[in-house]
Amino acid sequence: MSQLLSAMAALPRPPSAHLQRERLEDRLLARNYRLRLLCAPAGYGKTVLLNDCLRRRQAGVRCLWLDLGGHTPSFAQFCLRLADGLGLEPKAAADGDALLALLESSKLCWWFAFDDFPADACAELNAWIDRLLRSQAPVQLWVSCRQRPAWKLARLLLEGELLELGAGQLAFNGQELETLAERLDPLAGPSSLAQLWLQTQGWCAGVRLLLGTESRNERAGGTWMREYLGGELLAFLAEDQRKLLLSVAYLPRVSIGFCARLWPERDAGTLLRGLLQSASFFQPLGGDGQWHRLLPAVALALQGELAAAELKRLRLDACRLLCEDGFIDEAIELALSTQQPEMAASLMERLTLDWMFSERHLHTWLNWLTRLPERTLESSPNLIYLNVRALLSSWRLDDAQTHIARLAWAMPQPKARNNSRLLANWQALQGTLYGLSGDADSAREHCHSALQHLELRDWPSSFLCYSTLARVSMAAGEPEQARLLLDSSLQLARRHRCIASEVLINADRIRQLILNDELALAESVLQECLALVAADGGSHDLLLSRLLLLRGELCLLRGDLQAGESALRAGLERGTESSDPYVLHALIGLSEVASCKGELWQAQQHLRNAERHMQRCRVSEACYKGLIDYQQMRLLVRQKDWQAILPLARNAISADIGRLPPLHAPSLPQRLQLMLALAELGTGKPEHAAKRLQALLAACERLSFRGLLAEARVALAEVGKHSGVNCADEPTALVRTSLLADWRATPSGPGARDGLTSREFSVLQLVAHGLSNQEISERLFISLNTVKAHTVKINHKLGVKRRTQAVMRAKSLGMLA
Structure with missing residues (x-):
């Protein structure tokens, strides 16, 4: 027994370029477990992690390392190696019961590390380890393996004695x-x-x-990858499993049933089940655990083994089966990989707009357009329609016009009804193109005409018309008409259970609420949309990008630079991957954040990146140039470079005469007027600035641009100071990050929210709008008691006793407009 207590096994030496992974070590060492199980394919750092953890063992804990190498020892061989590692005589390993009894009599704690435990260990060995795990022996097991051992793990889990980490946890973050x-x-x-x-x-x-x-x-890295996988994966597989894996490497997804249909002569379903159980680098797709794919790097490394004819036959057969199972987009990729553009184009017609605007599918569709010959892109009116919708959503107006013109070959139709329907859908597309190009009259004419002839089954075009008319009304200064049209669009999307359309039209509603300075309601609608996307499942990168950009803007409007920057960066990442042109707003928002921090060079860099990205994506200049120029002027205002602003502002205003602003920036003309007024004031022309600002105030009142109205009032008050005239109305205090915030004395304090949480601030805004506690509860989807608790905290933080006093105090601090 003394030999056992004094024995100590040497640990392996750490590899070169060793990366300490303290987050995993801390999790494994946080508390004692009877069994710590690291179960993942080769190359997930299991051995290194075990090694690092054992080196951090507490004083007095003994460790034993057994490198099993994935090979299957007999029970006698295992006992012999265990006894040898413990420093016992070979005769001590002759009886498993005696060895277990010896361990139970130990007075010190032992950590046994069984590295690369075999998947096919003998029943006698598994039974002995089960007995060890149930025994009173002061032993904790640290086990790495590629396939979960046949031990009674459920019992250990229920008792809180099992910690298992799989490939998802062991991978690098x-x-x-x-x-x-x-x-x-x-x-x-x-x-x-x-x-x-x-x-x-x-x-x-x-x-x-x-x-x-x-x-x-x-x-090439791929060569090293193939060499590695040959020794660590393929060498452990039977020949039929190996052949299946080399074929699966070319497929975007597989399931047991799918493989059984694709290779009925191989019993491929059973073979795949065995591969999945052996953790051969398969990743689950979806939440039902039915479909899987190979890790992309592994799939790429395993390709190249099939003959060209066999590969083409495989892809075509898989394409057919994926179509049957509803995975049209992946079937299209397979058709393109086999040089079957007509088949790919035919399959594209089966996809819906709801599909196109979810996840990253808009990016996928635009990629297909670059890979298909022109003759296939005009193979049917429906395909042309879908192509135009993708191009309009990407602000590629010239390309959209080219595709719209291709509808001419399909007219006239033999039947008058079909001809009328095709013409109505054409008008919906053309009207939207006119709206995005700034031609309000033509946009309205085409959209209204389309709505009179579109059939119920053409609801996506009806939705497009309503949403286009709403955005045109918003940009043309008709806020009430815009609200009604947005409501019609929303109802249409909900009736057809189209999540993407509902979220996208709600994004326009949020935009209008922001313009109206109804920030609390905008936040409420935003939260509803986020919940809707989360409940629908999937990644929905394009939709989340739009919502994150709006969240970032709301944060900036409230003076929260850190939260705003975080949301904008997250929206930029998702939007870029989705080919969403609204990333323009992310880059302009980040430019504003940088300028608020005094980082003007970085602010300029964001604008250069915005222009470059728009040009690389072939976005029409009319959709982005004015907004970039406006942000450039804001940077110049912070530098008080009034002479540089004057020509920029005048040119931008004159360029937009007679046309709508970009539909995604309806207040741009009024904001340009503000820039010009500030430049006029800065260059010694206060009377010109005053006249311009008075007109701007009237326009903002008419258009319900209340947020901009507050800035215009502050600017007008500054003009009054220069001309010796007092402003009749006390200008509203602005949040500290506003462009004009330092143009008037603002009270010192902790910031724009004066210590209020986001939810408390939302409640305060609704109180300021005159809502009762019950109405606030319904609007924010919180209980009445929670609302009351928030109002108590608001009063305490603002140092008041009543709701009215809280609103007045918040306005004096610049927290409310």
Whole structure:
């Protein structure tokens, strides 16, 4: 027994470029477990992590390391190795019962590490380890494996004695990947790392091999990957499993049933089940656990083994089956990979607009347009329609006009009804194009005419007309008409259960509420949309991007730079990956954040990035130039470079005479007038500035642009100071991040919210609008008691006793307009 207590097994030496993973070590060492199980395919850092954890063991804890290498020892061989590691005589290993009794009599705690435990361990060995786990022996097991052992793990889990980490937990996170990249490839840029992440999903060995490509005599990373997988994956598979895996590497998704239909002669369903159980780098797709795909880096490395004819036949067969199962987009990719553009174009017609505007599918569709020959893009009126919708949503107006013109070949139709229907759909597209181009009269004429002839089944075009007319009304200064049209669009989307359309039209509603300075209600609608997207499942990157950009804008309007920047960056990332042109607002918002921080060079860089991105995406200049010029003027205002602003503002205003502003920036003309007025004041022309601001105030009142109205009043008060005339109305205090916030004395204090939480601030805004506690409860979807609790806290933080006093105090602090 003394031999056992004094024995100590040497731990393996850490590898080169070792990355300490304290987040996982801390989780594994947070408390004692009878069994810590690391179960994942090869290359997820299981051995290194076990090693690092054992080196951090507490004083007095003994450890034993057994490297099993995935090989299956007999029970006698295992006992012999265990006894040898414990420093016992070989005869002590002759009897498993005696060895277990010896361990139970130990007075010190032991950590046994069984590295790379085999998937097919013998029944006798598994039974003995089960007995060890149930015994009173002071032993904790640390086990790494590629397939979950046949032990009674459910019981351990119920008793709180099991901690299991799988591939998802063991993979590198983004920060760890960046840290490793700094060590192995310091020149790797953000785009390279993003691509590396998409390929590997943090798979440790894959990251290490692909990052190390340059340092290995420029040998392709894929070659090293194939070599690694040959020894760590393929060598452990039977021949029929190996053949199946090499074929699956070409497919976007597989399931047991799918494989059984695709290869009925192979019993492929059973083979795939075995591969899934052996954790052969498959990732689940969806929440039902039915469909899987190979890790992209692994799939790419395994490709190249099939003959061209066999590969083409495989892809075409898989394309047919994926269509049957409803995975049209993946079937299209397979059709394109087999040079079957007509088949791909035919399949594209089966997709819906709800599909196009969810997840990252708009990006996918635009990519297809670049890969299909022109003759296939005009193969049917429906395909042309879908192409135009994608191009209009991307603000590629010239390309959209080209595709709209292709509808001419389909007219006239043999039947008058079909001809009228086709013409109405054409008018919906053309009207929207006119609206985006700034031609309000033509947009209204075409959309109203379309609505008179569209059939019920053409509701997507009716929705397009209503939403276009709403945005045109908003930009043309008809807020009430815009609200009614937005409501009609929303009802239409809900009746057809189209989540994407509902969220997108709600984004326009939020935009109008922001213009009206109804920030609390805008926040409420925003939260409803976020909940709607979350409940629908899926990634929905395009929709989330739009909502995050609106959240960022709301944060900036309330003076919260940190939260605003965070939301804008998140929206920028999702929007860029979705080919959403609204990333323009993200980059302009980030420019504003940088300028508020005094980082003018960074603010300019964001504007340069915005212009470059719009041009690379072939966005029409009319959709972005005015907004970038406006933000450039705001930067010049912060620098008080009035001479530079004057020609910019005049040119921008004259360029927009007789045409609508961009539909996504309806208040742009009025904002340009404010810039020009400030420049006139700064260049010694207060009378010109006063006249312009008076007209701007009247326009903002008429258009319900109350947020801009507050800034115009502050500017007019400043003009009054310069001309010696007092302003009749006391200007509203602005949040500290506003462009004009420092133009009047503002009370010192903790900031725009004076210590209020986001929810308390929302309640305060609704109180200021005269809503009762019950109405606030219904509007914010919180209980009446919660509203009362918030009002008590608001009064306490503002140092008042009544609701009316709280509103007055908030206005004096510049928290409310």
